[in-house]
Amino acid sequence: MKITKRSTMLLGVATAVLLATAGCSGGLLGGGGDGGDGGGEESGPIKLALVVPISGSSAPTGAYMENGAQLAVDEINDDGGILDGRMLELDVEDEACDAQQSVAGANKAVSNGAVVSVGGYCSGATLPEIPIFEKANIPMIIPAANSQDIVNQGAKNVFMINGTGKQQSTAALTFMKDQGFKTVALVDDNTSYSKDINTETAKQIEEDGSVTVALSTSVTPGESDYSAVVRDIMGANPELVYWTGYYQEGGLIINQLMNAGYTGKIMVADGSVDASLSEIAGAGAEGVYATMTQTPDTLEGAEDWIANYKEAFGSDPGPYSTQSYDAVRLAAQAIEDAGSTDGDAIIKALEAIDGFEMFSGPLKFTPEHTLSSGGFVILVVKDGAFVLEDDLS
Amino acid sequence: MTENVDTTLAPKKVGAPQSFLSRVFESRQLGWVALGIALLAPFVIATPYALNVMTTAAIFVLLASGLNIVVGYCGLLDLGYIAFMAVGAYTSGIIAKAFELPLVFTIPAVLVMTVLAGLIIGAPTLRLRSDYLAIVTLGFGEITRITANNLTITGGPSGIFGIPGLFEVGDFDSQEPAVFYYITVLVVAAFVLAAARLGKSRLGRAWRFVREDEDAAEAMGIHTYKVKLLAYIFGAIWGGFGGILFAAHLSAVSPQSFIFLQSALVLMAVVLGGMGNMRGVVIGALVISLLPELLRDLSDYRYLAFGLLLVVVMVFRPQGFWPARGYEPERRKMEKLDPALKGAS
Amino acid sequence: MSAVLEVKDLQIAFGGVKAVDGLSFEARENEIIAVIGPNGAGKTSAFNCITGFYKPTGGAISLNGKDITGKRPADIAAAGISRTFQNLRLFPDLTVLDNVRAGMHLYGGQNWADAIFHTPRFKRSEAHYTDEAHRWLDFVGYTGPRGVPIRNLAYGQQKQVEIARALARKSGVLLLDEPAAGLNYTEKQGLLSLCRRIRDLGTAIVLIEHDMGLVMELSERIVVMNFGHEIAEGTPAEVKANPAVIEAYLGKDEEVES
């Protein structure tokens, strides 16, 4: 075994190097655990974790969310920050809509000393983040992910400021009944968000009994040709098609439906409410309904906000820009109310919040930490833009 | 086993590399050194993020070592390897959650399911030409993911979450990041060692014979089909255990984790590291899993950088960083030469 | 002496072209048979049929009285036929020793669990493999390096290793496809003595060869093929005198004479 000596030496050197560097950072032997509770720091910028998809097929939405959040951070910092002048800082991490990436991102944010999480887009990726943030006692204000599964987790640090699938489905059904639609086709894109709304709507329709589901189906996102679902819809011939997925595929499906001679109405869920929907769908998008929380486009006095956003980022706001913006503002408010960056205090402050003005209306959390009212309204596409059709009140 | 190294027979030109560095790299103890470094790493840095990244990397090493059996040893191009991890992760996740069992108790079920998956995917396809095998495995990978996405038992698109930990004994929590990291490293080390040992056995040689020349192997009495199927099954088992660790690590399993990109990444680890050489593959796996994390700050550009890097590395080092060298001791039997051949040539 | 390998009326056709049409011969223990014929006569196709790489379209092949027609190559190898290939079919990236070990696959002696846990059984079996590999390399008179990838070696050495690999199979019948091709005079002399030593082990050797000198000196019987047909069979002297054979080789006189 003539090599043994050399290997032992190698091992020794490696050990020495490792132990030598151990002194300077948070190893098991070092200070220990300084990563887990960055909230304890009393000065310097306050970090907000934003774990959103930066790469992968959901990357576009991640960018909208990042911009929305950044806008809020900039505004707050321009006003002098919070807690007597401490600045806010976004810690943007990629989730790529993948559990593994999101766990890595969440862990990194925790290690970086984030105080509140204001991200969360793909439900499948957000779910595994919950135990990580919960353990680190970091409140999560989830702007987008709204699967019922998140609510069912019952984690005390989780707050959802997007209407849940249930609330959206209720709004959709109310509108269907108001308009007298008798048969609907429910189409989702096989993501958890979209499927959630589909399932929930189907359930509520069945309980209600006055509308019939003519077709309930899923498509695979990321493709261009949706002739199969178009054929199915034409075959089922519903009075209304309710698309619960995102605008990329939504635009294509609307266009292909119209080309196929579909004459009924189309309604989309909030993931499809985007200026690009009518660009992609072309003329066919005119008259398409949408279930949506209030957006800057539909709110009076929000033109300034849109202008600010455009000025800062050179493009129009997109899906969840507003929610992310509100999530940051809410986080700032809660930290201010709590008077510290301590997780428990912030959670208490969030639970106590009442009437905080957001795009979706005044905020008060339910005991489940969801919005007391989804704030859903019905929009319609007119001249290529979404405008308010029915506030359902 | 290394005594009696008699290199006098070897002409310099074709002999084993002699440089100090090569000797170190070829050293048998290198694996223990690597394990030592892995075990000591948390003493240097133990933030949740670092532990998470290191645990992920370790699991990735396990996957790469499993794929190395299939691709590196046996030369079967598998573009859907991640499906085996999906089978393992889903099986253990579903069972553990349904019966509220610690994950270790799901190991038998995972074994059965992954072997079954290996058989189902391998049996009809292993007679195919290698390029066809590539596309078929890719197809199986996608089928697995889409099926998981469409079924109710797998939780549909959001997958399964809230999966119990590996085990829990009193106050000892296996899910404590540092503890879990150590468990992972030890399990992975055991599997890597097992894969390396398999590679140096009769079965491992049969795999290489099949990789090098299937007809010649067949002429030597090797049932190439059976041998390939075994490679597949071993690869599947390795993937399945990767899946258990994955499920335990994230406490959640969702279809998005098993997209084609993941299969491609594992394959890259194997090829970049050096096909067939377990040490190279381990290094390759570490590079592939750690590099995107290091490039995390480049955000938008990280996969661009990654892609370009792959091309550059492959153009300049197509055999991978550390290819299998294929040298062994020239050791001769110390007995007398057969008298019959004295005078021959 | 009984026939070990019996080939009866062997036929193989590729899309209408009959590569082998009615080949029959027997090989007995301790015997060297040569199959000769001009290029394209169907010799290698016949070998491929016998070893299972092609499925014969007609005829029967039996080994030690058992029918092996149309079985897969691995089963035929297990039944007791080993072979070399016309163009070397070694495992180029593997070491010389590993190449020879390939011939020993059927020895068994260990399973995967032994390998993973490095049981004593495994260590014994590996040592046995290595010893045997060295023994066969010694037997064929191989003197080159043994622990290096085989692609780096000289052609003649590679040929030796291929024969060692086939011998390691320890089968009763050895098919050699052009073993002398590309060898120099000394190497051919070595081959000559090697073949005789192999025969003395009790093995039946069937070889395809173009070097007539070697064939005439070495073989006890010769089968001559042309255009897939068997045109003659007999001792070297008989074959040499056969007019059909002379005609088939017309224009290739120098080979017959050499």
Added chain:
Amino acid sequence: MPRRTSPKRPTASVTATVCFADPKRILMVQVIWDGLFVGSFYALIALGYSMVYGIIKLLNFAHGDIYMLGAFIGFAALTSLGGIPATLSIGALLVVMLLSMVLTGGAGVLIERFAYRPLRGAPRLAVLITAVGVSFSLEYGIAAIAGPNPRAFPIRLEGNVFNIIGARISLPQIILILIAGVLMILLNFYVQKTSTGRAMRSISLDRNASLLMGINVNQVISRTFFIGSALAGAAGVMAGAYYGKIDFLMGFIIGLKAFTAAVIGGIGNIKGAMLGGLVLGFVEAFGSEWFGGQWRDVFAFAVLILFLTLRPTGILGERVTERV
């Protein structure tokens, strides 16, 4: 009509099909037409896969991304041209398509020159990994330049819809199928009748022999990449103009499908690629009709696997007798 029932709610959807006179027949014709239309896209892209494979036995994984690149070049060209009257859209489309074909063809040549050629003697897996690397670089390079958001294509083909034996067939569909058909006929002519085409065929049969025959192998390989990439680029522009949306990942799935199509038809075989594209189009159309759209890919891949197991050389591939 049990196939129409949703997986989740098997009871709620019986009302559907009674409204049509003979829904089954109408549907069949529609399915066939839809399959043909999608299939012609697959075929155009599959050609590039198949030609490259035929010549250098490389699975050019980045080929689908060339399609994406073509769409983005078309997008950039049309955007810089500004507003185009609807009446001119076909003309503008053709011009932009040609431009895009030239540029994607050039990109294909460059990729071959700098990423694949240096690896020509290397293990095939190494080349495959390189191809994956090129694919990443193209995807995320475009994402970095044009942003990750999907873009709406500046022009949109619109036109009358005809009702032919129950199938709704639109003018743009007919135009695109015609363009695809013309491109494929031209290609076939090129491969069969020109000297470069003959050289391509001879290289795919035996590269070394072709070298001995004095064929400039590098040049022929370059041209093959040019043509294959140009066809994919054309398909990209066509897809942009018809579907109206492009994004940086659009090439991935269709690349896989085209690859599948090439294999079904018999990889390395040009007519096989065309046929394979159409067959895959039909298979998918019928598959999603029978099993529901979310199972479409599963069905496509399952058919592929069955196909390969039963007839591994593809429909038109020749059986190769390997010499031992």
